[in-house]
Amino acid sequence: MTGMSRPLAPHHAHAVLFDLDGTLVDHAAAARAGVDQWCVELGLPAGQWNRWRKIERRWFTRFERRQISHLGQRVERAREFLGRPDLSEEEALRLYERYLAVYRANWRAYDDARPALESALVSGATVGVLTNGALSMQTAKLERTGLLLDGVVVLAATDLAAAKPQPEAYATALARLGAEAAGSVLIGDDWINDVVGARRAGMRGMYLVREGLRRDRRAPVDEPVIASLAELEWAR
Ligand SMILES: [Mg+2]
Numbered sequence: 001m002t003g004m005s006r007p008l009a010p011h012h013a014h015a016v017l018f019d020l021d022g023t024l025v026d027h028a029a030a031a032r033a034g035v036d037q038w039c040v041e042l043g044l045p046a047g048q049w050n051r052w053r054k055i056e057r058r059w060f061t062r063f064e065r066r067q068i069s070h071l072g073q074r075v076e077r078a079r080e081f082l083g084r085p086d087l088s089e090e091e092a093l094r095l096y097e098r099y100l101a102v103y104r105a106n107w108r109a110y111d112d113a114r115p116a117l118e119s120a121l122v123s124g125a126t127v128g129v130l131t132n133g134a135l136s137m138q139t140a141k142l143e144r145t146g147l148l149l150d151g152v153v154v155l156a157a158t159d160l161a162a163a164k165p166q167p168e169a170y171a172t173a174l175a176r177l178g179a180e181a182a183g184s185v186l187i188g189d190d191w192i193n194d195v196v197g198a199r200r201a202g203m204r205g206m207y208l209v210r211e212g213l214r215r216d217r218r219a220p221v222d223e224p225v226i227a228s229l230a231e232l233e234w235a236r
Pocket of ligand 1: 022188190
């Protein structure tokens with residue numbers, strides 16, 4: 001109970017891993033801007049963010065389960081959203097690129113992201129970003145948002161050959177960092193990928209539920225959450 005009643009006590013960690021989208025960078029705002037502009041360009045009705053989000057989640061989950069490639073989920077998202085299952089892969093990716101251009105232009109770090117990375121680095125911990133996105137895009141995202149600090153290692157699913165919550169994703173990431181699971185922590189906004197999966201891998205998982213967002217129904221009601229990365233404190 002002590003841990004639950006005092007979630008803000010400084011933590012000891014040898015390795016601190018952060019999720020990227022929804023944790024360090026506001027993915028939802030950028031994706032929403034991307035899809036809104038895409039609809040304008042393609043002459044589609046406005047206000048399709050929720051439909052896009054559901055399609056994204058469904059296909060991205062298939063990628064996480066290794067049922068489809070990373071590029072393949074992009075193709076299928078474009079085909080389904082545009083209602084054009086006949087699109088060739090090439091054509092689907094060409095159209096998807098228009099969404100991505102606006103998505104990229106709208107990348108913004110959360111205000112608490114850089115200070116959180118810096119304080120983890122200052123604590124002497126090994127610091128990584130463990131993301132289910134593609135390595136090239138996620139590295140560019142961190143760079144463009146001022147988060148690719150010296151010492152921060154980018155660990156992306158396309159490079160690890162496994163995505164969260166597959167056990168290999170955490171194990172491979174920790175091996176890259178030269179860190180043990182015990183003594184390592186993952187902080188993220190996805191209950192399954194960042195908390196449950198991390199714990200299954202022997203790490204500590206900390207659940208971030210930013211203001212205005214709902215916690216996952218599968219999370220126990222007494223699970224301590226942080227609403228901001230500013231609540232993190234690392235013991236040296
Ligand atoms: Mg996330």
